[in-house]
Amino acid sequence: MVEQTSPDWTLIPGSSAEIEQVRERCRSLVRRRAVMSAGASAIPIPGIDLMSDVGLLSMLINDINHEFGLTPEQIERLNPQFKLMAYRAAVGMGGMLVGKLVTRELLVHLLKRSGVKIATKQVARFVPFAGQAVAAALGYAVFRQIGYQHVNACAAVAQELTAVRPR
Template sequence: MLPRTIKELEEIKNECTKIVNKRASISAVAAVVPLPAVDVGADMALMMNLLNKINRKFGLSPEQIGKLDASVKAQIMVIITSAGSQLAGKLITKKTVSMLLKKIGKRVAVKQVTKYVPIAGQAISASISFAAMKYLGNAHIDECYEICRRMIEEKDRAV
């Protein structure tokens, strides 16, 4: 369900921020494992789960939007499109996450190389993994927040 008030929207944003921090921490732990591609696989699974969960929390999963009244659905799709969101209202797949990870490709490449340097390399790899997951998760929260804020404001103007 879409948030109805700014207060409710703020609560959802805070919940999602906590979820992002937990997932980023898990990603950092996975990055320490010195096996090739283990952390990338973990990041893919974590990111798919995280982005879908954020969409659901904000009421912006494809299933939730599909259940809305036709006029509300049209309104939200216009806002999503005008916001340029590639993730809100969409099912997040491996392909979607792969595209996101390519955007931060240099960080991923550095992480893969540094994890083989004893201790310091693993710390750097964990830091990069944490920062990348946090950046992507928080960026999605900000997009969803903005979409819902605009919906609330448009609803308030109509009343």
């Protein structure tokens, strides 16, 4: 006889109020990491900002997934029905990083989707002082936008799972 394990709901925020608290904590984390990204963008060495952004984003995405109970390991602890719901909700919300193992290639693809801002940032860094400020501002904006989108996708998935959560 195969023993059926019960889903570990304690990892996922249990109410709309808890989801909102986690969302705000994560948005604060996004802003702090975006400042770090902006600092790397201000350094006038081509490529250093992209390497920095990939590392910072990787940690950020994993931290956000963990806060919402949506890392691959946490989702794996749910029973198959709820795992499927989590992944369907993530796809439906456009959350391509929700519940996924974050790879360098996936992050570079995501950053390339912000192409115009990245290209502008690269060109701007060659204009002394003002260009570095523009590059830093664009770096902050792009990083924050990607982070906020991921926070919103995770919150939406958590909200969907909360709606079907057994009481």
